[in-house]
Amino acid sequence: MQTETIFYNIFFFIVLFSLGYPFGLFMARVFEGDIPKRVSWIKPLEKIIYGFSGINAEAKYSASTYLLHLLIYNAFGFLLLFLILLFQGHLPLNPQGFAGLDLPLAFNTAISFTTNTNWQAYSGEVSLSYFSQMVGLTTQNFLSASTGLAIIMVIVNGLRNKLDKTIGNFWVDMVRMNLYVLLPLSFILALILVGQGVIQNLAPYVKAVTLEGVDQLLPMGPAASQVAIKQLGTNGGGFFGVNSAHPFENPTPFSNFLQLLSILLIPVAQVFAFGKLMKDEKQGFSIVAAMAVLFTALLVVSHWSEVSTIPTWANGVPMEGKEQRIGVNESVLWSVATTAASNGSVNSMHSSLSPLAGLVALFNMMTGEVIFGGAGAGFYGMFLYVILTVFIAGLMVGRSPEYLGKKIEAYEIKLAIIGILVPSALVLLGAGLGAVSSWALTSTSHKGPHGLSEILYTFASTAGNNGSAFGGFNANTPLLNVLLGVTMLIGRFVVIYAVVMISGSLAQKKYTPITAGTFPTNTYIFSVLLIGVVLIVGALTFFPALTLGPIAEHFLLLKGHTF
Amino acid sequence: MNVVITSLRNLFIMTLLFGVLYPLAVTVIGGAIFPFKSGGSLLRSGDQIIGSELIAQKFEDPKYFAPRSSAIDFKPESSGATQKSATSSDLKESYEERAKALGEQAPSDLLWASGSGLDPHISVESALFQAQKVANSRNLRLEEVTKLVKFVAEERFLGFMGQPRVNVLRLNQLLNKSHQR
Numbered sequence: 001m002q003t004e005t006i007f008y009n010i011f012f013f014i015v016l017f018s019l020g021y022p023f024g025l026f027m028a029r030v031f032e033g034d035i036p037k038r039v040s041w042i043k044p045l046e047k048i049i050y051g052f053s054g055i056n057a058e059a060k061y062s063a064s065t066y067l068l069h070l071l072i073y074n075a076f077g078f079l080l081l082f083l084i085l086l087f088q089g090h091l092p093l094n095p096q097g098f099a100g101l102d103l104p105l106a107f108n109t110a111i112s113f114t115t116n117t118n119w120q121a122y123s124g125e126v127s128l129s130y131f132s133q134m135v136g137l138t139t140q141n142f143l144s145a146s147t148g149l150a151i152i153m154v155i156v157n158g159l160r161n162k163l164d165k166t167i168g169n170f171w172v173d174m175v176r177m178n179l180y181v182l183l184p185l186s187f188i189l190a191l192i193l194v195g196q197g198v199i200q201n202l203a204p205y206v207k208a209v210t211l212e213g214v215d216q217l218l219p220m221g222p223a224a225s226q227v228a229i230k231q232l233g234t235n236g237g238g239f240f241g242v243n244s245a246h247p248f249e250n251p252t253p254f255s256n257f258l259q260l261l262s263i264l265l266i267p268v269a270q271v272f273a274f275g276k277l278m279k280d281e282k283q284g285f286s287i288v289a290a291m292a293v294l295f296t297a298l299l300v301v302s303h304w305s306e307v308s309t310i311p312t313w314a315n316g317v318p319m320e321g322k323e324q325r326i327g328v329n330e331s332v333l334w335s336v337a338t339t340a341a342s343n344g345s346v347n348s349m350h351s352s353l354s355p356l357a358g359l360v361a362l363f364n365m366m367t368g369e370v371i372f373g374g375a376g377a378g379f380y381g382m383f384l385y386v387i388l389t390v391f392i393a394g395l396m397v398g399r400s401p402e403y404l405g406k407k408i409e410a411y412e413i414k415l416a417i418i419g420i421l422v423p424s425a426l427v428l429l430g431a432g433l434g435a436v437s438s439w440a441l442t443s444t445s446h447k448g449p450h451g452l453s454e455i456l457y458t459f460a461s462t463a464g465n466n467g468s469a470f471g472g473f474n475a476n477t478p479l480l481n482v483l484l485g486v487t488m489l490i491g492r493f494v495v496i497y498a499v500v501m502i503s504g505s506l507a508q509k510k511y512t513p514i515t516a517g518t519f520p521t522n523t524y525i526f527s528v529l530l531i532g533v534v535l536i537v538g539a540l541t542f543f544p545a546l547t548l549g550p551i552a553e554h555f556l557l558l559k560g561h562t563f
Numbered sequence: 564m565n566v567v568i569t570s571l572r573n574l575f576i577m578t579l580l581f582g583v584l585y586p587l588a589v590t591v592i593g594g595a596i597f598p599f600k601s602g603g604s605l606l607r608s609g610d611q612i613i614g615s616e617l618i619a620q621k622f623e624d625p626k627y628f629a630p631r632s633s634a635i636d637f638k639p640e641s642s643g644a645t646q647k648s649a650t651s652s653d654l655k656e657s658y659e660e661r662a663k664a665l666g667e668q669a670p671s672d673l674l675w676a677s678g679s680g681l682d683p684h685i686s687v688e689s690a691l692f693q694a695q696k697v698a699n700s701r702n703l704r705l706e707e708v709t710k711l712v713k714f715v716a717e718e719r720f721l722g723f724m725g726q727p728r729v730n731v732l733r734l735n736q737l738l739n740k741s742h743q744r
Binding site for chain 2: 004007008011045048049052053054055068069072073076077080123125126134135136138139141142143171175178183186187190191194195196197198199200201202203205206207208209210211212214216217218219220222224225226228229240241242245246247248251252253254256257309311313314315316317318319320321322323324325326327330331346347348349351352354355358445446448449450453470471472553556557561562563
């Protein structure tokens with residue numbers, strides 16, 4: 001490794017954690033409604049929103065009502081975006097005169113942004129008006145991220161409440177995350193990004209005549225405001241087709257660093273916030289530690305693979321699909337970060353990464369994106385693994401398992417298993433079926449194992465609500481748009497369902513005092529166990545598929561085999 | 564049906580806030596502080612827009628430095644990459660074609676296509692690698708051209724972020740200005 005590389009990665013982690021920890025404490029205060037001074041000037045807006053929407057901020061709801069509110073709200077969010085995309089041709093701010101998207105593509109895209117996936121079967125600069133990008137997509141970037149973050153408070157209430165039927169108020173949790181966390185950060189980041197060269201305007205595409213006298217059409221648009229929230233909210237949907245590889249979306253090494261930081265900031269902070277909210281910060285540390293170890297290990301594998309897997313017929317590390325200003329190291333770090341978090345933005349083309357770097361990206365998504373993970377989603381996904389780990393640890397010592405004073409019983413375990421297995425099953429069944437069906441095979445752009453990897457990646461990315469892609473795969477067919485839309489929907493809401501219902505059940509239990517026989521979850525031994533469970537579940541479920549895809553490709557590549 | 568009404572009203576006000584006011588505020592403030600950058604870093608020659616500093620353009624004439632290969636033929640209206648893996652014979656073929664045209668010694672970034680198809684930069688080595696060709700076709704001494712390359716070259720940010728690089732359009736524009744042929 002070059003000195004710059006090592007220094008960059010260490011520097012990145014130091015900055016990430018030294019911002020992530022205090023920001024986690026900040027988030028914890030916002031969750032509690034104890035709004036920090038720095039943002040207290042936004043308070044009147046919170047009141048206006050409650051008043052206008054008819055929200056009773058004092059009300060507490062049961063788990064099923066909370067879930068109902070969340071689902072209905074998201075359903076309307078989907079519907080609004082769906083209609084905007086369908087009818088953008090009749091809406092303003094459309095200087096290029098783009099027609100409405102066709103029905104399956106509008107369906108797919110609307111689900112994609114409502115579920116925080118931001119899978120892109122379209123290419124922004126080719127098919128979306130500024131109205132669709134701003135009013136449609138940017139709004140859902142905020143709402144889907146805050147929906148995920150709200151679930152953290154559900155878990156906290158589930159664990160803190162005793163003999164209580166309620167677990168909180170969706171509206172309050174969601175609005176607060178938007179106003180005090182996502183909005184100020186996005187606003188600042190967007191302005192800094194504009195300063196780096198990310199475009200932000202409403203002008204029509206610009207016609208230029210190049211030095212060689214050829215006409216060139218330069219796309220324009222309000223990109224920075226969307227790029228900021230796409231990273232902070234772990235959404236990942238690019239303003240342009242190639243996402244953050246586009247020089248208008250990520251123009252400098254510094255903009256790249258800031259975006260990279262933003263991908264992981266909230267995912268890291270939210271775990272610290274959890275510890276703070278549980279009044280035992282070590283509960284957060286033990287989970288963050290497990291995440292950090294997994295992340296570091298996967299980054300090392302990915303980096304090693306990328307710099308050492310050189311095709312026999314080429315000299316030097318391939319720069320295919322990478323940008324010169326960003327380079328190899330920062331492309332690899334991004335590919336690990338964006339799949340560990342359920343972000344899905346890219347600054348290099350994942351399909352052109354070395355096979356094992358592609359495998360790391362796949363593996364990250366297959367574990368359910370729990371290594372830091374998405375806004376809210378990463379933590380609540382990891383919560384399911386925590387429940388499972390506590391259960392397994394309980395079995396080992398022969399005691400009924402408890403987590404933070406709440407007994408974990410059959411109901412919770414069943415739901416945790418559903419939350420972990422359903423997305424996994426979607427990936428394996430979808431990709432398995434696709435591998436023998438023309439509707440997927442005709443969309444692949446590679447023969448051999450990379451073709452299988454394309455299909456696998458498509459389903460892992462949509463079921464895991466990631467949104468990155470092996471871009472050679474043509475997902476914009478009517479059947480795939482519908483199928484993948486449904487996959488994203490199930491991948492998102494089954495997990496949310498499981499987590500909310502578990503929390504609802506925990507809230508109704510009494511507090512079991514901690515005794516010498518309780519398995520402590522705030523220690524690094526617990527971190528090790530948690531890592532074990534994530535690896536075993538991930539590895540056992542997906543190893544056969546990964547062997548046929550990226551691992552087979554790795555060995556063929558080393559032999560110089562091409563298809 | 565309270566929930567439905569609450570949902571709709573909340574969605575309305577949130578859309579107004581995050582879909583309209585927030586992006587407009589960034590547009591107005593960003594545009595006021597950074598008018599050049601928010602507008603796409605457009606370069607002009609007189610009244611004519613000759614391109615964006617951030618977007619690669621095609622250069623085939625040997626009197627110009629060539630950019631990295633583009634899967635989309637430098638058409639910014641639809642960014643894109645080859646998406647090819649190293650087990651793809653297509654990728655091998657295009658690599659070998661480029662290696663044959665440029666010589667095996669060509670730096671890596673010139674031998675592979677970029678991620679956006681619009682990469683405005685090449686490595687400093689790639690610029691120096693092409694300097695002789697440009698100097699010959701403009702009847703300049705090599706030193707005059709390498710001087711310009713070094714003038715345009717950008718270092719890593721803070722010494723460790725990103726890669727050293729040369730903006731091809733700016734370099735070629737500078738060449739035209741300082742050595743009108």
